Structures are given as structure tokens and as C-alpha cells.
Amino acid sequence: MSTNLVKAIDTRQWTGMLRIMLTATLVLAAAMMSVRPAAARGAPESFADLVEKLSPAVVNISTVQTIPARKGRRMPNLPEGMPFGDLWDQFRDRMDEDEEPRQAQSLGSGFIVDATGIVVTNNHVVEEADEITVILADGDEYPAKLLGRDALSDIAVLKIEPGNGEKFPFVKWGDSDKERIGDWVMAIGNPFGLSSTVTAGIVSARNRSINTNDVEFIQTDASINRGNSGGPLFNMDGDVIGVNTAIFSPSGGNVGIGFAIPSNDASRVIRELQEHGKVRRGWLGVGIQPMTKEIAESLGIEQDEGAMVTRVEPASPAAKGGIQDGDIITKWDGKDVKDSNRLSLLVKRTDIGKPVDVIVIRNKARVTLKVTTGELPAELAQVTPQPDQDGDGRPDERADRQLVEGMELAPLNDGLRRQYEIDESVEGVIVLRVARHSPAARVRIRPGTVIISVNQRDVSSAAEVMEIIEDARDAGRDRILVLVNYRGNTVHIPLKLMEEDAVEPGEE
Incomplete structure (x- = not known):
């Protein structure tokens, strides 16, 4: 009996120790989970709750464009007795017919960003439209007024009028700068006219330059097809972090590479359109080129990133701020300048009239300048040198060669x-x-x-x-x-x- 009692006591002791160890392990695991970065979230079990919440604010943009009349081609008559004369007469009559004016319809996507009926879409969805109709997810249709559009960023803003005391469902802008490569995103739109289509994927790349130096696009593998243009790209908080605008596709269909205008760029453009009726962009007034290792080697410096100044426009913000030909701009308003495209974007995004600290490398030394951002002229003067008509135009043979x-x-x-x-x-x-x-x-x-x-x-x-x-x-x-x-x-x-x-x- 004494032996069995000892074993029972040992068993109780071991059980107590195991309980203590298990408790400590669970507490440690909970503590580790509590310090896990909030952004490092896994894939949701379902997107259904987000879709139910957000899809009422995503709309179909229907446009009507009038195609002008076209004069028929006036084909000649063939001489009598020519072979196949009857066939030629039939062909000639068809070609001679004047084409009447006709209407063409197209579809795109958009989304409401204010309960009063402010709608965002792409410029290329509405730029040629004579009539614009916004169709809500429940099928209600509203004629839309174009408040403004910007071809450079491919953003347009519309207005639809609510009924008596009606408020439209709307979505909120998110901070596109916080999105990371690998984060989950969701697109809602009307590809090929199929309304309220939902696709999901991840941010597959950032800062893509594809067809403009005004926007660095978000790249995503969420399926984006024709008709998705102007629709929203959501993060997992339900905020709009991009406006779907383009795809890369040899076939015309989705191949897993789509592009969205970042929300921080789109919201700035919309704010400018609403407040000023146009988009005002910052202007420095320089010609620039990217730095290279070869240029750095030629100058005897190690700095191979930045934007090198090749020309300073007279009386420009750059000239007034002391920027000189040959300066290498490495920082703009506290942000690193890796190349000339990055500088161009940073300047355009800067508020007009804002004083900015600019760091340049000049004669191997770092110099800090203060530049007040100007407004980019609507049309920069393009001076085309005209040849002098006097003389024979031949080079001077007496030149010191x-x-x-x-x-x-x-x-x-x-x-x-x-x-x-x-x-x-x-x-x-x-x-x-x-x-x-x-x-x-x-x-x-x-x-x-x-x-x-x-x-x-x-x-x-x-x-x-x-x-x-x-x-x-x-x-x-x-x-x-x-x-x-x-x-x-x-x-x-x-x-x-x-x-x-x-x-x-x-x-x-």
C-alpha cells in the first residue's frame, strides 16, 4: 500500500507541473499574438460581409455618344460592256450612300464617394459622351452631370441628384501609401456589362509607371477586365485605395495584371476639380534626367541616384530658388528622389505656393535650397527654332576646327x-x-x-x-x-x- 500511495503522490505532482507549464505556454503565445503587426493579416474566410456592405455604392456608368454623319465615297462608273459591270454597280451604290448620324453606347464602372451623389470614374469612360447615366446596384437610374475631368490622371467626377430627402450609399477613401505588396484587395465593377461583379487578389506591385508620368499605379492580380474601368479597388477595411483603370493583356482579357490609380492621387485630383474646375499641379521649371553610375563616375562622386538638372527655365521657381544647371536633386520636401520620374511626381503633388526644402549635390557638396512651388502652366510654350533664310546655309569654311x-x-x-x-x-x-x-x-x-x-x-x-x-x-x-x-x-x-x-x- 505504501508503494501505491507514493506513486499516486508522484502522479499528482506531475499533473500539477504539466498544468503550470501548459498555462505558461498559453500565456506566452497570447503575448506573442498581441505584439503581432496588425497589418500582417491572413486571407479572410469570406469576402461576403465586405461585398454586402460596399456593393450598393458601386455603380454602372452608361454613356451615349453621337457618331457624326459620314459622306459616302463617290465611285466612278465603268464603261458600257465591261465584265462584271452589274457587280460593280452594286458595289458603287453601297459606297456612294451617305452614312446617317448614329449613336454608340458604352459601359464602365464608378463609385459614390458622398451621400449627395458625387460619383468617381475614369476620364476615358466619359470623355466623348453626349449623355451619361449612372445606374445603381438596385437598378435605379440617374442622369449625371460632368463636374470635371482630367485626361492626364484619367479621373472624372460626376454628380447625380437625389430625390426627396434621399441619401446615396457611399464609400470612403483609404490611404494608398499604407498598402503593401502582398496585401489583400477586392475589386467591384461591371466587366463586359456584368453588373456588381466581385474579384479578389493581392497588391502585386506598387509605383508602376505605364503610360503617364503623372501617376505611379498600384498593380494587382485581382481580375480586372473591360468594363471595370473607373471601379473601386478596396482594402480589407472596406476603404477605396485605388481606381481601376487599365490592364496589361495581349488577348484583351484578364491575365492577372491590372492597374489602379492610387487613392491618394485620385482624391487629390477630385478635390482640385471640385474646388478649381481644373487640376493644378506643382511646377519647378527644370529639365531633368536620371542619374546613372556612369554620370556619377564622370563627376567623381558616389551618388548614383537622383535627378540631374539639365536646364533651368528663366524666372521659374527653380531659378528663383537658386537651382543651377548640373545640380543633382536628391531630396524634395524631405522625400528621397531616386530618379527623374520620382521628382516629377513629387513636384506635381506639392501644393501651389508651398515653400519646400530641396537638397542638391553641387560640386561634390550637399546644398540645401528653399524653393516655392509654382503652378504648372496649362500649355508650356514649345519654341521651335526656325532656320535663318538669309545666306546659303553652308557652314563657314574658315571655322577653327x-x-x-x-x-x-x-x-x-x-x-x-x-x-x-x-x-x-x-x-x-x-x-x-x-x-x-x-x-x-x-x-x-x-x-x-x-x-x-x-x-x-x-x-x-x-x-x-x-x-x-x-x-x-x-x-x-x-x-x-x-x-x-x-x-x-x-x-x-x-x-x-x-x-x-x-x-x-x-x-x-
């Missing part, structure tokens, strides 16, 4: 300006010929190119170009940075130096 790095260079003069249609505002050294297999030919420097500066030093003669090149060689560099103007376009080009200047130039 010199062979440099496989390029035949000469100072600019009136004859060369006329021949190559170079504007009077462009100063520098002109390239007359280029050796076929030289480094200059490989980076597509051509006859008629004007070299404005070398390694950020202005040049007006071939001798000045050679002097700068020799300085670069003495410093152990095998590249130079050349600022050139060709047919009105100004760009920086990193040029690899030749081992010898013995190559005879020939026309490229």
Missing part, C-alpha cells in the same frame, strides 16, 4: 546655326563629324550636336574641351560628363575617353 576624342569640333557661328537650325540661346562648341567606332558615336553624339559644358564647365572652343579632358586624365578619370543640346533637347551624357585621338572622323 579641331579633332577631339574622335569628334571634329568647331566654335558656333551664324552659318553653322543656320545649317543645323540651332537657336541663338544655345552656346557652346558644335560637333561637325564623329568617328564611326568612337565612344562618342556609341553614346549617339551626332553632327549638329552642341557641347555646352564638360564636367560642368562651360566651353566655347575645342581648346577648352581638350583642357578639361586633360584635367580629367590627370585626375585618373576615364570618363567626362558632357552637357549637349541636339535639336532643342538638352541632356547630360557620360562619355568614355579614348586612349588616343588618332581616329579619323567620318559621318555617323
Whole structure:
């Protein structure tokens, strides 16, 4: 009996210890779950609750467009007795018929963002429409008024009028900047006219540039097809984080690559349209190009990201803020500038008249400037240099020409300006010929190119170009940075130096 009693006591002790260990394990697991990031959510068991809540605010956009009358082609008569004359007469009569005006209908998607009836859709859904009708999920139809549209961002805003005391169902904007690659999203729309169709997927990429430098799109694998244009892309909180606008498809159908305008961009455009009747965008007033490793090597710096300034417009915000040709812009208003596209987007999104801190690299040193953002002109003046009609247009044979790095260079003069249609505002050294297999030919420097500066030093003669090149060689560099103007376009080009200047130039 004593032995059995001891065993019973041991069993109770072990049971108590196991209970304590299990309790501690559960407490630890609960604590770990409590610090798990809220954004790291798994796939929902069902989207049904979200769909039921959100779908009443998603609408069908029906448009009617009048196609103008078309005059028939006036076909000639065939001589009597020609073979197949009867067939020709029938064909001629059909071609001679005038086509009457006709109406074409199309369908798209949209969504209501305010109980008073403010509707968002794509510009390309309504831009040619004579009549616009908004059809709600319950089948009710409302004529719509176009409040404004913006072709550059492909956003349009409509207004439908409620009945007596009626309030429309609506959805809220979310913060598209918070969405991460891999987050679940849901699209509701009317693909191929099939109303209230729901698809789901994930954010498969961000910051996609596809057909405009005004928007960096959200890419998703949620099925988006024709007719989904203008519909909302929701996150799992039920907020709109994108406006579905385009697909990549060789076949015309969904292949798992769709694009949505981020909600932060779309809501800004809509706010501008409602407040000002147009979209005002920030403007800096510079020509820019992306930085590359070759350009950084030419300048002897390690910074290979940013936007390099190639031109500063007179009296522009950039000029007033002290930005200079050759500056490398690395930060705009506290945000990193990785390339020229990113800078363009950041500037356009900046409020008009806002003072902004801009960090640039100038002569290997970081400089902070204060720039007040201007408003992008509706139509930037495009100046096309016109050739001077006086004289014979031939180059001046007395020009002081010199062979440099496989390029035949000469100072600019009136004859060369006329021949190559170079504007009077462009100063520098002109390239007359280029050796076929030289480094200059490989980076597509051509006859008629004007070299404005070398390694950020202005040049007006071939001798000045050679002097700068020799300085670069003495410093152990095998590249130079050349600022050139060709047919009105100004760009920086990193040029690899030749081992010898013995190559005879020939026309490229």
C-alpha cells in the first residue's frame, strides 16, 4: 500500500507541473499574438460581409455618344460592256450612300464617394459622351452631370441628384501609401456589362509607371477586365485605395495584371476639380534626367541616384530658388528622389505656393535650397527654332576646327546655326563629324550636336574641351560628363575617353 500511495503522490505532482507549464505556454503565445503587426493579416474566410456592405455604392456608368454623319465615297462608273459591270454597280451604290448620324453606347464602372451623389470614374469612360447615366446596384437610374475631368490622371467626377430627402450609399477613401505588396484587395465593377461583379487578389506591385508620368499605379492580380474601368479597388477595411483603370493583356482579357490609380492621387485630383474646375499641379521649371553610375563616375562622386538638372527655365521657381544647371536633386520636401520620374511626381503633388526644402549635390557638396512651388502652366510654350533664310546655309569654311576624342569640333557661328537650325540661346562648341567606332558615336553624339559644358564647365572652343579632358586624365578619370543640346533637347551624357585621338572622323 505504501508503494501505491507514493506513486499516486508522484502522479499528482506531475499533473500539477504539466498544468503550470501548459498555462505558461498559453500565456506566452497570447503575448506573442498581441505584439503581432496588425497589418500582417491572413486571407479572410469570406469576402461576403465586405461585398454586402460596399456593393450598393458601386455603380454602372452608361454613356451615349453621337457618331457624326459620314459622306459616302463617290465611285466612278465603268464603261458600257465591261465584265462584271452589274457587280460593280452594286458595289458603287453601297459606297456612294451617305452614312446617317448614329449613336454608340458604352459601359464602365464608378463609385459614390458622398451621400449627395458625387460619383468617381475614369476620364476615358466619359470623355466623348453626349449623355451619361449612372445606374445603381438596385437598378435605379440617374442622369449625371460632368463636374470635371482630367485626361492626364484619367479621373472624372460626376454628380447625380437625389430625390426627396434621399441619401446615396457611399464609400470612403483609404490611404494608398499604407498598402503593401502582398496585401489583400477586392475589386467591384461591371466587366463586359456584368453588373456588381466581385474579384479578389493581392497588391502585386506598387509605383508602376505605364503610360503617364503623372501617376505611379498600384498593380494587382485581382481580375480586372473591360468594363471595370473607373471601379473601386478596396482594402480589407472596406476603404477605396485605388481606381481601376487599365490592364496589361495581349488577348484583351484578364491575365492577372491590372492597374489602379492610387487613392491618394485620385482624391487629390477630385478635390482640385471640385474646388478649381481644373487640376493644378506643382511646377519647378527644370529639365531633368536620371542619374546613372556612369554620370556619377564622370563627376567623381558616389551618388548614383537622383535627378540631374539639365536646364533651368528663366524666372521659374527653380531659378528663383537658386537651382543651377548640373545640380543633382536628391531630396524634395524631405522625400528621397531616386530618379527623374520620382521628382516629377513629387513636384506635381506639392501644393501651389508651398515653400519646400530641396537638397542638391553641387560640386561634390550637399546644398540645401528653399524653393516655392509654382503652378504648372496649362500649355508650356514649345519654341521651335526656325532656320535663318538669309545666306546659303553652308557652314563657314574658315571655322577653327579641331579633332577631339574622335569628334571634329568647331566654335558656333551664324552659318553653322543656320545649317543645323540651332537657336541663338544655345552656346557652346558644335560637333561637325564623329568617328564611326568612337565612344562618342556609341553614346549617339551626332553632327549638329552642341557641347555646352564638360564636367560642368562651360566651353566655347575645342581648346577648352581638350583642357578639361586633360584635367580629367590627370585626375585618373576615364570618363567626362558632357552637357549637349541636339535639336532643342538638352541632356547630360557620360562619355568614355579614348586612349588616343588618332581616329579619323567620318559621318555617323
